[in-house]
Amino acid sequence: MVKILAFSGSARKNSFNQAVATAAADAARNAGAEVTLVNLGDYPMPIFNEDDEAASGMPDQARAFKELLLSHDAFIIVSPEYNSSYPALLKNAIDWASRKQSDEKPLEAFRGKTALIMAASAGALGGMRVLVTLRMLLGNIGVNVLANQKAIGKVDTLMNDSGQLTDEKTLSQIAKLVEELATTTQKLK
Ligand SMILES: Cc1cc2nc3c(=O)[nH]c(=O)nc-3n(C[C@H](O)[C@H](O)[C@H](O)COP(=O)(O)O)c2cc1C
Numbered sequence: 088m089v090k091i092l093a094f095s096g097s098a099r100k101n102s103f104n105q106a107v108a109t110a111a112a113d114a115a116r117n118a119g120a121e122v123t124l125v126n127l128g129d130y131p132m133p134i135f136n137e138d139d140e141a142a143s144g145m146p147d148q149a150r151a152f153k154e155l156l157l158s159h160d161a162f163i164i165v166s167p168e169y170n171s172s173y174p175a176l177l178k179n180a181i182d183w184a185s186r187k188q189s190d191e192k193p194l195e196a197f198r199g200k201t202a203l204i205m206a207a208s209a210g211a212l213g214g215m216r217v218l219v220t221l222r223m224l225l226g227n228i229g230v231n232v233l234a235n236q237k238a239i240g241k242v243d244t245l246m247n248d249s250g251q252l253t254d255e256k257t258l259s260q261i262a263k264l265v266e267e268l269a270t271t272t273q274k275l276k
Pocket of ligand 1: 098102105172207209210
Protein backbone atom coordinates (compact mmCIF):
# COMPACT_ATOMS: atom_id res chain seq x y z
CA MET A 88 0.00 0.00 0.00
CA VAL A 89 1.26 3.48 -0.87
CA LYS A 90 2.06 5.66 2.15
CA ILE A 91 1.28 9.34 1.66
CA LEU A 92 2.21 12.23 3.94
CA ALA A 93 -0.02 15.32 3.59
CA PHE A 94 0.78 18.76 4.97
CA SER A 95 0.50 22.42 4.11
CA GLY A 96 2.89 25.35 4.24
CA SER A 97 0.73 27.18 6.77
CA ALA A 98 0.36 26.88 10.53
CA ARG A 99 -2.40 29.51 10.61
CA LYS A 100 -5.38 28.43 12.71
CA ASN A 101 -7.94 28.71 9.92
CA SER A 102 -5.53 28.00 7.09
CA PHE A 103 -7.11 27.51 3.66
CA ASN A 104 -4.13 25.45 2.56
CA GLN A 105 -4.35 23.12 5.55
CA ALA A 106 -8.08 22.69 4.77
CA VAL A 107 -7.16 21.65 1.23
CA ALA A 108 -4.49 19.27 2.60
CA THR A 109 -7.17 17.76 4.85
CA ALA A 110 -9.56 17.27 1.92
CA ALA A 111 -6.77 15.75 -0.17
CA ALA A 112 -5.83 13.40 2.67
CA ASP A 113 -9.46 12.21 2.87
CA ALA A 114 -9.46 11.66 -0.90
CA ALA A 115 -6.19 9.70 -0.70
CA ARG A 116 -7.65 7.43 1.99
CA ASN A 117 -10.68 6.85 -0.25
CA ALA A 118 -8.23 5.94 -3.04
CA GLY A 119 -6.84 3.18 -0.82
CA ALA A 120 -3.64 4.84 0.36
CA GLU A 121 -2.32 4.88 3.90
CA VAL A 122 -2.31 8.57 4.78
CA THR A 123 -0.74 10.67 7.52
CA LEU A 124 -1.98 14.26 7.76
CA VAL A 125 0.18 16.65 9.77
CA ASN A 126 0.31 20.36 10.55
CA LEU A 127 3.73 22.00 10.39
CA GLY A 128 2.64 24.08 13.37
CA ASP A 129 3.00 20.93 15.46
CA TYR A 130 6.70 20.77 14.51
CA PRO A 131 8.07 24.14 15.61
CA MET A 132 11.72 24.39 14.64
CA PRO A 133 14.24 27.24 14.70
CA ILE A 134 15.30 28.99 11.51
CA PHE A 135 18.09 26.85 10.12
CA ASN A 136 21.61 28.02 10.93
CA GLU A 137 24.67 25.86 10.26
CA ASP A 138 26.40 27.11 13.43
CA ASP A 139 23.47 25.94 15.57
CA GLU A 140 23.40 22.63 13.71
CA ALA A 141 27.15 22.16 14.32
CA ALA A 142 26.75 23.00 18.00
CA SER A 143 23.54 21.13 18.83
CA GLY A 144 22.65 18.87 15.89
CA MET A 145 19.16 18.57 14.51
CA PRO A 146 16.40 19.78 16.88
CA ASP A 147 13.89 17.11 17.99
CA GLN A 148 10.96 18.59 16.06
CA ALA A 149 12.98 18.84 12.84
CA ARG A 150 14.09 15.24 13.32
CA ALA A 151 10.48 14.16 13.93
CA PHE A 152 9.32 15.87 10.73
CA LYS A 153 12.20 14.35 8.78
CA GLU A 154 11.32 10.89 10.13
CA LEU A 155 7.81 11.38 8.72
CA LEU A 156 9.21 12.21 5.29
CA LEU A 157 11.54 9.20 5.45
CA SER A 158 8.74 6.81 6.35
CA HIS A 159 6.38 7.81 3.52
CA ASP A 160 6.52 7.12 -0.24
CA ALA A 161 4.76 10.26 -1.43
CA PHE A 162 3.79 13.73 -0.32
CA ILE A 163 0.77 15.99 -0.80
CA ILE A 164 2.02 19.53 -0.23
CA VAL A 165 -0.42 22.44 -0.29
CA SER A 166 1.35 25.75 -0.05
CA PRO A 167 0.26 29.33 0.41
CA GLU A 168 1.84 31.81 -1.96
CA TYR A 169 3.82 34.46 -0.10
CA ASN A 170 5.07 37.19 -2.43
CA SER A 171 4.99 34.78 -5.36
CA SER A 172 6.92 32.04 -3.57
CA TYR A 173 6.74 29.54 -0.71
CA PRO A 174 6.54 30.63 2.94
CA ALA A 175 9.62 30.45 5.16
CA LEU A 176 7.81 27.91 7.35
CA LEU A 177 7.77 25.37 4.53
CA LYS A 178 11.26 26.12 3.22
CA ASN A 179 12.76 25.96 6.71
CA ALA A 180 11.21 22.55 7.38
CA ILE A 181 12.52 21.27 4.03
CA ASP A 182 15.98 22.73 4.72
CA TRP A 183 16.22 20.95 8.08
CA ALA A 184 14.97 17.67 6.57
CA SER A 185 17.52 17.92 3.75
CA ARG A 186 20.43 17.64 6.21
CA LYS A 187 22.28 14.34 6.16
CA GLN A 188 22.77 12.41 9.38
CA SER A 189 25.14 9.53 10.12
CA ASP A 190 24.94 6.82 7.47
CA GLU A 191 22.07 8.27 5.44
CA LYS A 192 22.35 8.83 1.71
CA PRO A 193 22.23 12.51 0.66
CA LEU A 194 18.67 13.87 0.58
CA GLU A 195 17.31 10.49 1.64
CA ALA A 196 14.02 12.01 2.86
CA PHE A 197 13.31 13.30 -0.65
CA ARG A 198 15.09 11.38 -3.42
CA GLY A 199 12.79 9.12 -5.43
CA LYS A 200 9.67 10.25 -3.56
CA THR A 201 6.60 11.41 -5.46
CA ALA A 202 4.66 14.62 -4.77
CA LEU A 203 1.41 16.30 -5.67
CA ILE A 204 1.61 20.06 -5.21
CA MET A 205 -1.34 22.40 -4.79
CA ALA A 206 -1.92 25.95 -3.62
CA ALA A 207 -4.91 27.88 -2.34
CA SER A 208 -5.62 31.56 -2.00
CA ALA A 209 -8.56 33.92 -1.73
CA GLY A 210 -7.02 35.68 -4.71
CA ALA A 211 -8.15 34.87 -8.24
CA LEU A 212 -4.96 33.04 -9.26
CA GLY A 213 -5.04 30.67 -6.30
CA GLY A 214 -1.31 31.04 -5.68
CA MET A 215 -0.32 29.51 -8.99
CA ARG A 216 3.09 31.24 -8.91
CA VAL A 217 4.19 29.37 -5.79
CA LEU A 218 3.75 26.12 -7.69
CA VAL A 219 6.52 27.17 -10.08
CA THR A 220 9.00 27.79 -7.26
CA LEU A 221 7.90 24.78 -5.21
CA ARG A 222 8.19 22.46 -8.23
CA MET A 223 11.72 23.72 -8.87
CA LEU A 224 12.75 23.30 -5.23
CA LEU A 225 11.37 19.77 -4.91
CA GLY A 226 12.74 18.69 -8.29
CA ASN A 227 16.21 19.88 -7.33
CA ILE A 228 16.20 17.69 -4.22
CA GLY A 229 15.12 14.59 -6.13
CA VAL A 230 11.34 14.54 -5.72
CA ASN A 231 9.27 13.43 -8.73
CA VAL A 232 6.58 16.10 -8.81
CA LEU A 233 3.43 15.15 -10.75
CA ALA A 234 3.02 17.22 -13.91
CA ASN A 235 -0.59 17.86 -12.97
CA GLN A 236 -1.14 20.31 -10.13
CA LYS A 237 -3.85 22.61 -8.82
CA ALA A 238 -4.08 26.25 -7.74
CA ILE A 239 -7.43 26.94 -6.07
CA GLY A 240 -8.53 30.56 -6.50
CA LYS A 241 -11.19 32.29 -4.39
CA VAL A 242 -10.89 29.36 -2.01
CA ASP A 243 -12.75 31.29 0.70
CA THR A 244 -15.93 30.89 -1.39
CA LEU A 245 -15.51 27.11 -1.63
CA MET A 246 -15.66 26.32 2.09
CA ASN A 247 -18.36 25.88 4.70
CA ASP A 248 -18.65 27.84 7.95
CA SER A 249 -16.50 25.25 9.75
CA GLY A 250 -13.60 25.90 7.37
CA GLN A 251 -13.90 22.67 5.40
CA LEU A 252 -13.51 22.58 1.64
CA THR A 253 -16.96 21.59 0.41
CA ASP A 254 -17.13 22.61 -3.25
CA GLU A 255 -17.97 19.41 -5.14
CA LYS A 256 -16.19 20.34 -8.36
CA THR A 257 -12.96 21.19 -6.53
CA LEU A 258 -13.17 18.05 -4.39
CA SER A 259 -13.61 15.92 -7.47
CA GLN A 260 -10.58 17.56 -9.17
CA ILE A 261 -8.52 16.92 -6.04
CA ALA A 262 -9.69 13.29 -5.92
CA LYS A 263 -8.47 12.74 -9.50
CA LEU A 264 -5.06 14.26 -8.71
CA VAL A 265 -4.69 12.20 -5.56
CA GLU A 266 -5.58 9.00 -7.44
CA GLU A 267 -2.88 9.88 -9.97
CA LEU A 268 -0.40 10.38 -7.11
CA ALA A 269 -1.24 6.96 -5.64
CA THR A 270 -1.06 5.18 -9.01
CA THR A 271 2.19 6.86 -10.07
CA THR A 272 3.82 6.20 -6.71
CA GLN A 273 2.81 2.54 -6.84
CA LYS A 274 4.34 2.21 -10.32
CA LEU A 275 7.61 3.80 -9.19
CA LYS A 276 7.92 1.68 -6.03
C1 LIG B 1 3.67 37.79 3.56
C2 LIG B 1 2.46 37.44 2.73
C3 LIG B 1 2.56 37.47 1.36
C4 LIG B 1 1.47 37.09 0.56
N1 LIG B 1 1.62 37.05 -0.80
C5 LIG B 1 0.61 36.54 -1.56
C6 LIG B 1 0.80 36.30 -2.95
O1 LIG B 1 1.85 36.55 -3.52
N2 LIG B 1 -0.23 35.74 -3.64
C7 LIG B 1 -1.43 35.41 -3.05
O2 LIG B 1 -2.32 34.88 -3.72
N3 LIG B 1 -1.63 35.63 -1.73
C8 LIG B 1 -0.64 36.18 -0.98
N4 LIG B 1 -0.81 36.35 0.38
C9 LIG B 1 -2.13 36.07 0.97
C10 LIG B 1 -2.24 34.59 1.31
O3 LIG B 1 -2.68 33.90 0.16
C11 LIG B 1 -3.25 34.41 2.45
O4 LIG B 1 -2.75 34.99 3.63
C12 LIG B 1 -3.59 32.96 2.65
O5 LIG B 1 -4.75 32.88 3.44
C13 LIG B 1 -2.44 32.21 3.32
O6 LIG B 1 -2.71 30.83 3.33
P1 LIG B 1 -3.39 30.09 4.59
O7 LIG B 1 -4.82 30.49 4.62
O8 LIG B 1 -3.23 28.65 4.27
O9 LIG B 1 -2.64 30.50 5.83
C14 LIG B 1 0.24 36.74 1.18
C15 LIG B 1 0.16 36.74 2.59
C16 LIG B 1 1.25 37.06 3.35
C17 LIG B 1 1.15 37.01 4.86
